[in-house]
Each structure stands twice: as C-alpha cells, then as structure tokens.
Amino acid sequence: MSGKSESSPYLLRRSDLERLPLKRFVHQHNSSAVRHTTCLTDALGFTEMGVHVVHLESGDLSSEHHFHEEDEEFIYVLSGRGLAFIGDDELDVGSGDFMAFPKGSPPHHLSNPNADDLVYLVGGTRSRIDICNYPRLGLRQYRVHGKREFVRVEDLKRLS
16 A cells, blocks of 8 residues: 555646646637636646636626537536526526536526625537537527637538
C-alpha cells in the first residue's frame, strides 16, 4: 500500500479551483448571453467531455435558446435562483435542481432575473461533429472537428 499523497494529476482541490481562470464568454449569436466560466475538465486533460462552473450575473442569459443533435448537456444549480426555458416552458430553478438534455431534446437556456448570481455546474459531451439549432433565430450551426460554421435554415436545400 502506498503512503498518503497530497496531490494527484486526477484531482483538483478547492485551492486549485480557486486559481483557475474565470473567463467571460459572450454567445456568438446573442450578446445578452454572457457567462463567467471556469473550466474544470481541461485542467485534467479531458477532450471528449467538458464540465464548467458558471456564474450568470443579474440580467444575463446562459446562451441563445438552442438544442444539439449530437452533444448531450447537464446543468446542476449550485446557488442562486433563475429561470429555465425548456421548449415552450418557463420554470423556476434553484439550488439543488438538475436538468439533463440528451441529444435532440427541446431547445433550452437559462436566465437570471435576480440580483444575486446564478451559479451552476454545466457539463456535456464534445462530439467531434455536432449540429446546434437556434430555432428563434432560424440558424443551424455545424461543428466539425473544432471548426464552427452556421447557415440560415431557410437557405438549406433538401436533397432527394
């Protein structure tokens, strides 16, 4: 049996987490969607799944209303209160609430109409190829091996 160790390449201690950068992300299709994010998994070498701690400030959205064809996502609320928009439903969410969005689930996003930050853990798969739909904007975005492009759905042509 090995002796007690204080560190491991597979462990982020709270003190490590506090030193990770908090990055501000503005959604490429919605400037009201602003997240302050700390990525947990990149620091440990993950490539196929991402897990982040997100702070959503008062008045901000988590993203544009969207759904994925290939990626799956989850959200676990750590603190604060907010609104979850799932399909056509508007739901109050708060600390301890968990949401999961398998491939092809209804479009969704969060909003923070409150004074305090909404803090949550968000994670999901990072498929090499994904299609993300933004139904309110009429956009479809493709991610192929890290490269992202989008098109207006009305410009797509069906092949027989």
